[in-house]
Amino acid sequence: MEQKKPLIVLTGPTAVGKTGLSIRLAKAVGGEIISADSMQVYKHMDIGSAKIKKEEMDGVAHHLIDILEPSEPFHVVTFQKLCRQAMEQIYANGRIPILTGGTGFYIQAVLYDIDFTENEEDTAYRSMLEALAKKEGPQYLHNMLQKSDKKAADAIHPNNIKRVIRALEFNKQTGMHISEHNEAERQKESAYASAYFVLHDDRQRLYERIEKRVDDMLAKGLVQEVEQLKAMGCTKDMVSMQGLGYKEILCFLEGECSLEEAVYRIKRDTRHFAKRQLTWFKREKNVIWVNKQDFAYDEEAILKFMKQKIKETTGIGDVST
Numbered sequence: 001m002e003q004k005k006p007l008i009v010l011t012g013p014t015a016v017g018k019t020g021l022s023i024r025l026a027k028a029v030g031g032e033i034i035s036a037d038s039m040q041v042y043k044h045m046d047i048g049s050a051k052i053k054k055e056e057m058d059g060v061a062h063h064l065i066d067i068l069e070p071s072e073p074f075h076v077v078t079f080q081k082l083c084r085q086a087m088e089q090i091y092a093n094g095r096i097p098i099l100t101g102g103t104g105f106y107i108q109a110v111l112y113d114i115d116f117t118e119n120e121e122d123t124a125y126r127s128m129l130e131a132l133a134k135k136e137g138p139q140y141l142h143n144m145l146q147k148s149d150k151k152a153a154d155a156i157h158p159n160n161i162k163r164v165i166r167a168l169e170f171n172k173q174t175g176m177h178i179s180e181h182n183e184a185e186r187q188k189e190s191a192y193a194s195a196y197f198v199l200h201d202d203r204q205r206l207y208e209r210i211e212k213r214v215d216d217m218l219a220k221g222l223v224q225e226v227e228q229l230k231a232m233g234c235t236k237d238m239v240s241m242q243g244l245g246y247k248e249i250l251c252f253l254e255g256e257c258s259l260e261e262a263v264y265r266i267k268r269d270t271r272h273f274a275k276r277q278l279t280w281f282k283r284e285k286n287v288i289w290v291n292k293q294d295f296a297y298d299e300e301a302i303l304k305f306m307k308q309k310i311k312e313t314t315g316i317g318d319v320s321t
Helices: 018-029 076-092 106-109 124-136 138-147 150-155 161-174 178-187 203-220 224-230 246-253 259-283 299-314
Strands: 006-011 031-035 096-100 193-200 285-290
Touching: 006 018, 018 031, 018 138, 018 259, 018 285, 031 076, 031 259, 076 096, 096 106, 096 150, 106 193, 106 299, 124 138, 124 161, 124 203, 138 161, 150 161, 150 178, 150 285, 161 178, 203 246, 203 259, 224 246, 246 259, 285 299
Parallel strands: 006 096, 006 193, 031 096, 193 285
Antiparallel strands: none
């Protein structure tokens, strides 16, 4: 049987501190980083996506950052394809891929090698649902999902129209519930010799970090960044502009709410997003939880623990300091 290739995953809720730790980890194991983030793929979207700066990379190669224009769509199938290409390149370099980011579905798609080909798009049905969402509002669509797949409806926010449509579409095409499909995919064995870390922190501290991060983004020029995107022709129906921070500031710029209201929504919705991320990771199997408070917030101790776990799960023995 062919030996599985090593893969390290470092994920966790937004603002928990993944970026800095990923750099140290990459240096320790001879790794290169692949961003598992649905917003950092976009050019010109740096502040709102908390994108890592060139100097912060500290010489560590990063993949899937700044590769698309904001007008281009990006979804899990595209991510999976680009991620596989990046991994092949990293293995060819004799390095180890480190998948870093907070989009759990993207990570699952790569880790368990999910096959999306059997479920081609039904464009007529999708167009009908999109038109229905525009006419009746997102809640109408969510109510439809609630009737056909309650478990999926409970897991998907009503405003996430794209995922609600995907769930309804899946049900129509296959007769299956997407919640059952996702559960079955979760039971699959990892396609890699993987170490799957979830970085976590005390909820109150995490929420404080989120508040501070949003304030920092505004100080760095988030409003100006969205103004530039708007001037480039970016609109709220683009996938890129659905990102947290972008859609709220766009509402402010279009006179739909005050800046104060927009900032309040960003902070509130980011907290809710962090909560949903944790719910997702708690359902995943073979996850290694890294609770920062258990290590008294000592990154050296966290790194030592992670290197030991990598040795146990992937068989990578020679992990330098």
